[in-house]
Amino acid sequence: MPTDTHWTTTPVTEELLRGALDLERTEHGVLPHRLPARARAQNTDPQLAMAESQPAGVRLAFRTRATAIELDTLPTKREYVGAPPRPDGLYDLLVDGRPAGQASVAGGNVLRIDMTKGTAETRPGPPGTVRFTALPDGDKDVEIWLPHNETTELIALRTDAPVHPAPDRGAKVWLHHGSSISHGSDAASPSTTWPALAASIGGVELVGLGFGGGALLDPFTARAMRDTPADLISVKLGINLVNADLMRLRAFGPAVHGFLDTIRDGHPTTPLLVVGPVFCPIHEHTPGPAAPDFSNMADGQLKFVAMGDPADPSRLTLDTIRRELARITAERSADDPYLHYLDGRELYGEADAEELPLPDALHPDAATHRRIGERFAKLCFTDEGPFHA
Incomplete structure (x- = not known):
């Protein structure tokens, strides 16, 4: 002292x-x-x-x-x-x-x-x-x-x-929920996670509810978002539901509807963006659970592998989740003009994975966080994006 x-x-x-x-x-x-x-x-x-x-x-x-x-x-x-x-x-x-x-x-x-x-x-x-x-x-x-x-x-x-x-500068509040990628796994520092970078470019105040392993459509998370003041809201869904092997296709659609319904109870006309999963080769067509590969752990090279059966149509894959999210948001947008959908592969797609592969097969590195953040800002905070002023 x-x-x-x-x-x-x-x-x-x-x-x-x-x-x-x-x-x-x-x-x-x-x-x-x-x-x-x-x-x-x-x-x-x-x-x-x-x-x-x-x-x-x-x-x-x-x-x-x-x-x-x-x-x-x-x-x-x-x-x-x-x-x-x-x-x-x-x-x-x-x-x-x-x-x-x-x-x-x-x-x-x-x-x-x-x-x-x-x-x-x-x-x-x-x-x-x-x-x-x-x-x-x-x-x-x-x-x-x-x-x-x-x-x-x-x-x-x-x-x-x-x-x-700090005085209120009048910036809009962006409330974002997602998985470990939104949490900042393997980002270089706290102000350079992809949501922090996107918020900085977009000139908004970030409230980040990215939870490593925790984007699982929990009702208590939806209620927390319902009760949090926000001018812009996004939910990035998919990868945790697959790698945790948490639910089957039958439960997924109603759970997404319920999550969005709860948010809308508190934010009926706030711009609400649903973001599908970014590209992740191990889970594109193979369901979870994901399991760690410890073979090179002593060298600091932990990787993950997908363990599910790709022949089971009831199991969730990233490809399945994107199709369902696109369908759900399209159906809901008929009565909700403030609801939007973004395919996560527009932030990080197959070509990006060839140039900047996920080091552990699940999480992006610092350079990829920057790319995702910059692309999100360009797609959402400028021109005709869903968060454009």
Whole structure:
């Protein structure tokens, strides 16, 4: 803890956070959540519990003259048995909307996961401090994007000048739900996941509900979206339903209708975009479940394989899901002119997979996140796109 009397400590409150739907008080400080307490109480899946507590798209946003910032946090990091250590999560600093620095917090809790046994245990660790110094003098808008892949408890914010909540610049709020790709799996940093990049290009405020392994048409997620103020809404559906082998074709259509109906209960005329799956060779015509291939795990080369029977027409594949989503949105749009559909292969298709293959057969790398984000912005935020002003 600094002793310099010029430091100002500011409590971390909802007014300083963007992209979180709830703020839980803990013994250390506060923990941002991307699902509200009511939704969390209805969830029994530890994977989703971990994913929603990882603050993808969540950032501190304030206005200040400060030239030095310190943020004490307690991260919870993942460690996989048999795999090389994962790099520490990154904090992205933006000043007046432009990248101005990156830093990490060493230490913290460690969630040790054994994928072969399906077990996990947490080893407690100490908090740490992320520091940004030599910022330009004068009033400025500051954002600190929290690591998208580490649960992050916020303990203390210190600056060498007072801070105030960032003013409302009138930007539209974009509420987006999706899978680990929307969560930011294998993106370079929290402000360079594809939704964050698309939001930056489109000049909108992102509320990101991308959950690794958790885009499963859960009713409590739909209700959270129904109750969240938004000017633009998108749902990217498909890959998790296939690789989890969660439901059959008979259940899929009604579940999509119910999910969209719930969102529409709170947002009857908001532009609502349904996005089909991006291209993923292992699941285009082969259903799930997906299973990890551990043969090169020691070298950090985890891959996934599809285990389902492609001859079973009741099982979901990405090709089947795209056809169903296109049909459902076309039928609903007759009574809902604000509903739109985007085939995910327009964001990342077969030709892209040849140029930029998915490293583990499921998740895009940093370059692919950038391509998807730029294409989404061009297709949706410009010209005659569904989110065009």
